[in-house]
Amino acid sequence: MQLERWFPGFPGFAKEAVAEDAVLLPEDGSGFAFFINGEPAMPLAAEGKVEAPVLVSSRPFLENLVRRRALAVENITLVAGRADGLVFERDRVAGARYVPEGGEESVFAAADIVVDAMGRSSRVSDWLEDGWPRPPLRRMPIKLNYSVATFEYDPTISKVVSSVSQTMPDARTGRIARVGGIARVEGQRWHMVVAGYDDDRSTRDPDEFIARCNRDFPALYGDIASHATMIGDIATYHQADSRRRDFDELDRVPAGLFAAGDSVASSNPIYGQGMTSAMLHASCLSQYLRSQPDLAQPAKAYFDLVRLVVDSAWQTSTLADLELPHVDGPYxxxxxxxxxxxxxxxxxxxxxxxxxxxxxxxxxxLAHPDTLSGLGTVLRALRFSRRKA
Ligand SMILES: Cc1cc2nc3c(=O)[nH]c(=O)nc-3n(C[C@H](O)[C@H](O)[C@H](O)COP(=O)(O)OP(=O)(O)OC[C@H]3O[C@@H](n4cnc5c(N)ncnc54)[C@H](O)[C@@H]3O)c2cc1C
Structure with a gap:
């Protein structure tokens, strides 16, 4: 929905993506398989219709399309390079320094505003040290391990478009937390993810991947891994922590400086909140700039808006992560x-x-956690929570 808003015009963003081979989840939600503790669970389309169109594609596909549509906007120009510092002028950021692609010397780019979108390892906090306080950094050590394999799509094995399998830890039975995911992406392929925590590490070995799918996940996962043709190598990824930088808590922040996306907060990727969060931060920026603020003043109101988004995503992801036996806070x-x-x-x-x-x-x-705390919702949840699934 957000991409449609930002990139209006013919054809719509989703239509263009589908024309180029992205996969649209059917409106009735068929094609989505959700499992909790190995058992099929009620899918997101429980009322017979998905909340919003669900477009499934690989990350490079989506990023290419966003990049192409953004660069088609008349007043957007791209310079390629590596940012290596901020330049301050009294109480404001006057621009950034960067080393152009292929070059060695750092050059200065003057700017009315600078947005840090350098991801979870952003160095803006270091750059601020030149006279400004660093935003407080909070971490939750999640120790996530991830493996991703790609398979040729084969409808004789399954027609699944998207699947999530979540296994919650249970000390009584010795069950440990695991997450699996399947996405049917462009190019007639499935991406399949298996994830675990702490010392439950998957490897790049295809046999181990297939064995894991058969042993630790619902039959759908084993069927695809065992019978579809694997393409290319397995990729692994480790994420030590979820982290957030609370710029809104700073007493002093230079005017003209903004931060968005993972540079502000990056939590456990298995909840799939990162891109939506980044888009909502961009919406906060849009709302702030449309309010015609005095850019000579720190963007306090912007960081307050971003805080709302960060808190919502952080609350849901960390609450679930605190269930993991190796995660011991912060509570x-x-x-x-x-x-x-x-x-x-x-x-x-x-x-x-x-x-x-x-x-x-x-x-x-799509909604703030506070939408769950209305009296009617609480009473309804209490009533239904006593019924057997
Ligand atoms: C394994 C994995 C799976 C994920 N799955 C999902 C998912 O299913 N759904 C979802 O919504 N989110 C997912 N996420 C999270 C999502 O990828 C991030 O939240 C999102 O990419 C954040 O976007 P961003 O633009 O803030 O940062 P990034 O995507 O990290 O982009 C930052 C960019 O800045 C560039 N950069 C860094 N430093 C400099 C510099 N000094 N100069 C110039 N450029 C620089 C980097 O090269 C990078 O291109 C996943 C993350 C991981 C790791």
């Missing part, structure tokens, strides 16, 4: 009550399409 205030309430919502969501839809909207950041 937010009132976490026991929040945990109890989240268990009630989860139980109810397995039997009640209304609660399921509301919860799905929050976990996909």
């Amino acid at each position: 937010p205030k009132g976490d026991r009550l929040t945990k109890w309430f989240s268990d009630v919502m989860l139980k109810a969501s397995r039997v009640d399409p209304v609660i399921n839809g509301k919860l799905a909207a929050v976990t996909t950041i």
